[in-house]
Amino acid sequence: MERPSRTPAEREALLAAAGRLRAEVAKAIVGQHDVLDEILMGLVAGGHVLLVGVPGLAKTMMIRAVAEAMQLDFRRIQFTPDLVPSDITGTELLEEDAKTGQRSFRFVQGPVFANIVLADEINRAPPRTQAALLEAMQEHRVTAAGQTMQLPEPFFVLATQNPIEQEGTYPLPEAQLDRFLFDVRIGYPGADEEVAILRATTGRERVPLTPVLTGDETRALQQMTRDVAASDAALRYAASLARATRPDDPTATDLVKRYVRWGAGPRAGQALILGAKAAALLAGRLAVAPEDIRRVARPVLRHRVLPNFAAEAEGVTSERVVEDLLDRVSPPRSELSV
Numbered sequence: 001m002e003r004p005s006r007t008p009a010e011r012e013a014l015l016a017a018a019g020r021l022r023a024e025v026a027k028a029i030v031g032q033h034d035v036l037d038e039i040l041m042g043l044v045a046g047g048h049v050l051l052v053g054v055p056g057l058a059k060t061m062m063i064r065a066v067a068e069a070m071q072l073d074f075r076r077i078q079f080t081p082d083l084v085p086s087d088i089t090g091t092e093l094l095e096e097d098a099k100t101g102q103r104s105f106r107f108v109q110g111p112v113f114a115n116i117v118l119a120d121e122i123n124r125a126p127p128r129t130q131a132a133l134l135e136a137m138q139e140h141r142v143t144a145a146g147q148t149m150q151l152p153e154p155f156f157v158l159a160t161q162n163p164i165e166q167e168g169t170y171p172l173p174e175a176q177l178d179r180f181l182f183d184v185r186i187g188y189p190g191a192d193e194e195v196a197i198l199r200a201t202t203g204r205e206r207v208p209l210t211p212v213l214t215g216d217e218t219r220a221l222q223q224m225t226r227d228v229a230a231s232d233a234a235l236r237y238a239a240s241l242a243r244a245t246r247p248d249d250p251t252a253t254d255l256v257k258r259y260v261r262w263g264a265g266p267r268a269g270q271a272l273i274l275g276a277k278a279a280a281l282l283a284g285r286l287a288v289a290p291e292d293i294r295r296v297a298r299p300v301l302r303h304r305v306l307p308n309f310a311a312e313a314e315g316v317t318s319e320r321v322v323e324d325l326l327d328r329v330s331p332p333r334s335e336l337s338v
Contacts, residue, residue, distance in 0.1 A: 047181025072115035085132035183303035259311035
């Protein structure tokens with residue numbers, strides 16, 4: 001039976017809970033407001049998030065802070081070249097009953113059986129191990145020891161990746177990159193923020209975070225996100241952005257035709273709409289506006305647009321292609337007044 005529509009009071013209470021989460025995490029993280037917002041959008045939309053940034057920009061700390069401020073089970077997996085799939089999904093142990101001497105196998109669940117999974121430096125593990133996350137991320141279940149087991153809900157994978165250190169790493173294949181709703185880029189802090197970081201992290205005391213969002217509230221926020229209205233014009237705009245990334249599409253821009261090998265698939269359009277719904281909801285609105293789609297276009301598209309050899313030779317990045325798309329693909333005229 002479908003749940004009836006939430007009352008305005010219930011909606012306000014859930015939005016207030018999301019606001020408390022943002023404020024609580026901000027106690028541990030200085031600056032990086034856009035990054036934190038994109039992580040929260042991903043959580044509210046029920047998607048997985050990849051954080052890319054050079055070492056020392058608090059990627060892991062940010063994820064830990066989000067997990068600490070939520071009443072959810074949290075596990076960290078440190079990806080290394082010797083990590084095997086069973087280290088993620090779990091393994092069977094042979095046990096012997098001390099009284100009867102009877103032996104039996106018992107499956108011990110791996111760290112993926114948690115609500116929030118931090119895949120730290122995900123590109124350090126070989127493809128076979130990376131692939132162990134695919135079914136979990138897409139289906140929210142794991143097949144091991146001849147059984148298919150559901151993962152706890154809600155379930156999020158928040159992964160980190162270092163973009164500059166390539167020795168001893170295994171780039172994520174396109175199929176796995178596509179499983180991430182957002183590719184979030186973390187830049188260097190501003191001058192004042194960096195001073196604040198030094199002040200906050202070199203003293204004796206660490207500010208403990210209080211869990212302010214429960215699992216039930218998280219699931220309710222995800223349901224509310226799905227209920228946010230997206231007009232046909234908004235759907236067409238998201239589809240237009242995704243289609244314009246494909247070199248063989250008539251609507252592709254000149255930059256795409258020259259420098260893109262593969263464009264975004266239909267999942268990109270789904271991510272644009274889900275992300276835009278999450279952005280609208282966290283802004284207190286129950287309908288998607290063009291600025292919501294534009295707000296999430298960069299984290300949604302930058303890892304789904306694959307530059308060709310000419311782009312690599314001339315220094316044209318997927319980021320530049322996405323910026324050009326946003327300049328050239330306009331929202332439908334009916335949406336301009338929203």
